[in-house]
Amino acid sequence: MNNEIALLSQFLESLGPEVSGHSAVPLSSEQIEQIREFASGRLGPAERQTLLPSILENETALHTLVKALQAQA
Numbered sequence: 001m002n003n004e005i006a007l008l009s010q011f012l013e014s015l016g017p018e019v020s021g022h023s024a025v026p027l028s029s030e031q032i033e034q035i036r037e038f039a040s041g042r043l044g045p046a047e048r049q050t051l052l053p054s055i056l057e058n059e060t061a062l063h064t065l066v067k068a069l070q071a072q073a
Contacts (some may be wrong), residue, residue, distance in 0.1 A: 005041060009069040024059040032064055039068035 027035070037043050040050055046057075055061040 005039065005069060007071075009066065012065060027058070027060055027064060031061065035061060035064045036068050039065055039072065 034043075034051055035055065038048060038055070043051065055065055
């Protein structure tokens with residue numbers, strides 16, 4: 001699981017400016033908490049699989065995920 005998070009973090013950091021074309025919809029406090037749980041590895045495989053598409057479609061969610069992953073490093 002930690003290897004998956006590390007790989008995802010590296011991938012997201014490599015996207016840089018390219019993700020700016022995605023929507024940047026503000027996140028609810030519930031969505032932010034889900035992203036933090038995702039980053040910490042507290043979500044199960046099915047929950048991660050469900051959440052990941054919405055993260056990848058939202059620039060704000062991507063930045064939130066990267067910050068959460070970096071805070072753990």
